[in-house]
Amino acid sequence: MPSLWKPETWAQRLLELEAHTTDVKEAPLRRDVRSLGMLLGEVLREQAGDAIYEKVEELRQSAIRRREAQATGHLKEADDRMQLAVLTTNELPVEESYQLSRAFAFYFELINLAETNHRKRRRLALQTAHTEGVQRGSLRGTLRAMKQAGISSQSALDWLQRILIIPVFTAHPTEIARRSVLFKRRRMGEFLEELDRIPVSDEELQRLQDLLVAEITALWQTDEVRSRRPSVSDEIKMGLDYYDVSIFATLPKLYEEIVSAFQSEYDLAIDVADLPVLLSFGSWIGGDRDGNPFVTTEVTRNALAAARARLLDYYEKRVQLVIDLLTTSAQQQPVSAALRRRLEGYFASMYGGANGRGAGSLSVRFEFELYRRFMVCVHARLLRTAGQTSRDRDSLEAALEGLGPYCSAQDLLDDLALVRDSLAENNSLRLARTLIDPLVLLVRTFGLHLHTLDVRQHARLHDKTLKEASAWCESAAGTVPSPMSPETYEVIETFRTIAEVKRGCSPEAVRQYVISGAATVEDVMAVVWLARLGGVEVAATGNDPGLMPVPLFESIEDLQNAPAVCRELWTRPDYRRLLDSWGSTQEVMLGYSDSNKDGGMLTSTWEIFRAHRALHEVARECGVKLRLFHGRGGTVGRGGGPTHRAIYAQPVGAFEGQIRITEQGEVLNWKYSDVVLAERNLELMIAASLDALARPNALDPNGHQSGVLLPEWEAALDELSADAFTFYRTQIIDDAEVFEYFEVATPVAELEHAKIGSRPARRSGRKSFADLRAIPWVFGWTQSRLMLPGWFGVGYAISRYAKRPGGMALLQAMMAEFPLFIDLIRNVEMAMAKADLGIASLYAALLPDPGLRERVFSKLKAEFERTHEAVLAVTGQSELLQMNQVLARSIRLRNPYVDPMSLIQVNLLRRKRAGEDTEAINRAIAGTINGISAGLRNTG
Structure with a gap:
């Protein structure tokens, strides 16, 4: 196959990469999607046969025509095409259903790769643009708004000093992809990125295309559905991979x-070394016990050890790089007395002392290169810290083992500071900035532990x-x-294990103990x-921050x-001493x-906002510095949506600059699978936090969306929330x-058969609403294409409020100016x-009872239509996502591939419900779950 990426001219390709108009800048994305689809078609014919390929095309074209008929109002034609597609999928054998699901899922793998590559492409285009524009949510844009609002550079730096963002990686069962599949995704992403280079020879274009075909083939031949549920150890490795990847x-x-x-x-010149630490990282993987019997004390120890080993291995490589590059000779530039x-x-x-063989060998090897000698010693100490020793006791490394390990991150920072200061004092500041400062930054961020591991258990x-433990009493003293x-x-x-960790060199590795289901002061004191x-x-004592x-x-x-619980807690004299x-x-x-x-959805959003604001008020009363930890999931129904928008939507005056946020499931791959994506994601969070602290919009007389909550808006949200809550609970x-x-x-x-995560879907074996976790609750509604947790009750509340005089006008004003309401409606x-x-x-037709089916589905459908109408009225749009064409195009692109998988899944579920509960059926259903998840970019 000739190269699909060869341009007519390289000048045209450069124009596309630099473009800022929609049609031209989207051209590379369209080309990537089209070309990858053609390559997949080639692989399908080769690996699965022409019949599967032709059936894929038949179902895809049918879905496209159905969607077109819907969009143009030809509802009978759309319904007829749906019924025809249902008949087609009902006739499919199980194995063919499985193969077709895999084929559609692979289209999504490739579409997702193309969209991810395009995000990177557009970020680079904006960074290199010779215009006054800045990317939305960027730090430059925030600083520009602050300067225009009259905020001085020193004030901007003061605001920055207060920021600390802590993403916390979790292993909730929302990442359906296997680790091996994630690795293949990254390889294909690298090939796509190389295809964007200018110019590329014909031979290289063909080579890259051949590599993509080979990876698609390998992916097709790989089991995308796990044959076993992942262990917690698997999840630990998966979480740690993102550190190496990006x-x-x-x-x-x-x-x-x-x-x-x-x-x-x-126009302010500052050094990286002068910046505060703005980021730190946390993890629940290996520490979250709530409902997961597989997280044991041994698993927790292994999680901490694996994190430390991954970090020290990276430090060792960075220090080795410094040894290789920092060749400054004392004959050319002096070295500080402190370093000497x-x-x-x-x-x-060292073994043998200053006059021993090891010291002599080091002096000979680096006769005048004192920095290299010193960094070799640092390297040796890092190896000892990691528990590595030399097998050859006569070697230089064996002599260096006399150097002790680092017992704290500060010890390592002190050594690096000596090198930096010496370089800076002796005409080598550039070397300090390029070789030492990045390493210092990493040690300040990660310490010797990489991330804190939260322990979580239910109250x-x-x-x-x-x-x-307290069952002993005098009357029972004589009984066993x-x-x-x-x-x-x-x-x-668990607590004994925590004590053991805190007696080690990194007591800060465990510093938070999260109490699920907390409701009273006693729940907190029980942990103490x-x-x-x-x-x-x-x-906290000494180097130990406490628990x-x-x-x-x-x-x-x-x-x-x-708020009342925390007020009682924070005013207790015994707890005050801990604080x-x-x-x-x-x-x-x-x-x-x-x-x-x-x-x-509506009540959750509003009550979290109210609790957030009230907790900060109580904290100020009690003299407490409050840091909120937001347990956001990947989907809208679990707190998902754009993170930067959510950070800015926090209550005015109820944010001190520090925030912890969970990063879950497929969100990890979406945000951290690449250096460019990770940089953009982290920059968005820093910029949004700076914006939420400084509030330049509130200082600008012409500013909008300042975050100020007017009394009439608060009253409206109280009423909306009360109506939505009553309706949701009742219905x-x-x-x-x-x-x-x-x-x-x-x-x-069937979530069990998808073998997504290590944790069970229910807190116990009981089948009840209370026992069901939120993740499978969202997962089920997402797979069945209703997305109920993201919208139910919103339409009812808005329609009731709109009947008040001026009600809709007030809601439209909130939609224009109040960030929380904007975030809510956009997520809905x-x-x-x-x-x-x-x-x-x-x-719905899977339900055997037609009466129950009709009663429930008609209720859900009525509320969906009411919410649809309400959202359009509040936003002033004629169709959903009219103001977000990028997302609208993405959904339109995906639907013709998601729809056939849904039809196949329904047919397979029907057969299973009828008694055909076989391994083949379950594997095929798991394949559809995988594909629909990839298509919607959501699992739960």
């Missing part, structure tokens, strides 16, 4: 971009453990106590008691009670997933028929745009 390399580039932005917008003294001390510590287990339950034993062993029983020092209990308020009721040891700081976590499941939670519908008319029961709009009632009705 994060380590991203941070120096990001901080350099911050320096450049201040230079560009404020430290080097002499290292020589004295009810803490309560049970305390009751068992019953054995501890396994749950109690595990809770106590249990920690001390397990030998953990809760208060802070972090209450997670999840239900609507708990969110409403959170003082933590620098008067307290972290509180807000749960998005469970609050949405409990109260619906969804309190209606037993809805849960029965959900269990049968969605593939939630996105969820609805991905939904499809026609296909959802096919899932």
Whole structure:
């Protein structure tokens, strides 16, 4: 096949890459999608046969024509095409269904790669553009707005000093792709990126295309559905991979971009070394016990050890690079006396001392290159820190083993500071900036532990453990106590493990203990008691930051009670002493997933906002510095949506600059699979935090969306939330028929066969709404194309409020000016745009009881249509996503490939419900789950 990427002229290709008009700048994306689709077609013919390829095309074209008929109002034609497609898929054998699902899923793999590459392409185009424009959400754009609002450069730096963003990686079962598939994705992404180089020879274009065909072939021959559920160890490795793939390399580039932005917008020259640490990282993978019996104390130890080993391995490579490049000779430039003294001390510590063979060998090898000698010693200490020793006791490395390991990150920073200061003092500042500063930045960010590992457990287990542990009383003194339950034993062993970690060199590796289901002060104090029983020092002492209990308020009721609970907690004299040891700081976590499941989209959004604001008010009353931990998921129904928009939508005056945010499932791959993407994502969070702190819009007389909440807007949101909550609870939670519908008319029961994550979908074996986790709740509605958690109740509340005099006009004003309301409506709009009632009705037909089916589906359909009408009225649009054509085009591109998989899935579910519960059926259903997830870019 001739090269699909060869341009007519390279000048035209350059014009596309630099373009800012929609048609021209989108041309490379269209070419990538078209070309990758043609390559996949070639692979399908070769690997699966012409019959599969032709059936794929038949179903795809049928879906396209159905969508076109819908869009032009020809509803009968659309319905006829749907029925024809249903008949076609119903006749398919199971194996053919599986093959077709895989084929459509592969289209999405390639479309996702093309879109990801285009994001990188457009970021580079904007960075190199010779215009006054800046990318939306960029730090340059934020600084420009601040300067225009009259904020000085020093004030801007002061605001920046307050920022600390902590992404927390979690292993919730929302990343369906296997680790091997993620690796292949990255390889293909690299080939696509190379195809954007200018110019590329014909031979190289052909080579890259051949490599893409080979990778697509290899991907086709790879099991995309796991044969076994991943272990927690698998998830740990997956989470750590993103550090090697992007994060380590991203941070120096990001901080350099911050320096450049201040230079560009404020004409202010600053060094990376002078910037505060703006980013830190956390993880739940290997520490989150809530409902996951596979997270044991051994797993937690392994998670901490694996993180430390991954980091130290990277440090060792970076230090080796410095040794290779820092060849400055003392004959050419002097070295500071402080560095010489430290080097002499290292020589004295070696086996044989300063006059021994090892020191002599090092002096001969680097006779005048004292920096290299010193960095060799640093390298040796890092190896000892990682537990590595030399096998050859006569070698130089064996002598260097006399040097002790680093027992704290500060020890390593002190050594690096000596090198930097010496270079800076002796006409080598450029070398300090290029070789030492990036390493210093990494050590300041990651320490010797990489990320903090949160431990999480449910409050009810803490309560049970305390009751068992305190069951002794005088009347029972003469009896033999019953054995501890396994749950109690595990809770106590968890705290003993934490104590063990804190006795090591990185006590900061575990510093937060998250309490799921927290509802009272006693839930927090239970952790303090249990920690001390397990030998953990809760208060900060010396290098140990202590162990802070972090209450997670999840239900609507708990969110409403959170401020009162925290006020009671923070005014207790005994807890106040703990707070003082933590620098008067307290972290509180807000749960998005469970609050949405409990109260619906609108009420969840508003109650989290209200709790956020009230918690900060209470914190100020009590003299506490509050940091909120936002438990956001990947989908809209679990707090998803653009992160930068959500950060800016925080209450005015209720943000101190520090924030922790969960990064879950497929979101990790979307944000951190590449250096450019990771840099953009992290920059967005920093810029949004700076914007939310400084609020330049509020200072600009002509500024919009300042975040100020007018009293009439607050009253409106109170009323909207109350109506939405009552309606959601009555129509969804309190209606037993809805849960029965959900269990049968969605593939939630088949989630087990997809083998996505290590954690069970339910907190216990019971089938009830209360026992079902929020993730499968969202997952089931997403797969069945209803997206219910993202919109239900919103239309009812808006339609009621719009009946008030001036009601709709007020809501439209909020839509124009109030960031929280804008974020809410845009997220609802996105969820609805991905939904499809026609296909959802096919899932409804799986219910054997026609009366129940009609009652539930008609109710859901009526609210969907009402919400659709309400969103268009509030936004002033004639169709969904009219103001976001990029997303609208993406959804239109994907639908013809998602729709056939949905039809195949419905047919397979029908056959399974009828008794055909075979391994082949389950594998095929898992294949459709995989494909629909990739197509919608959401799993749960």
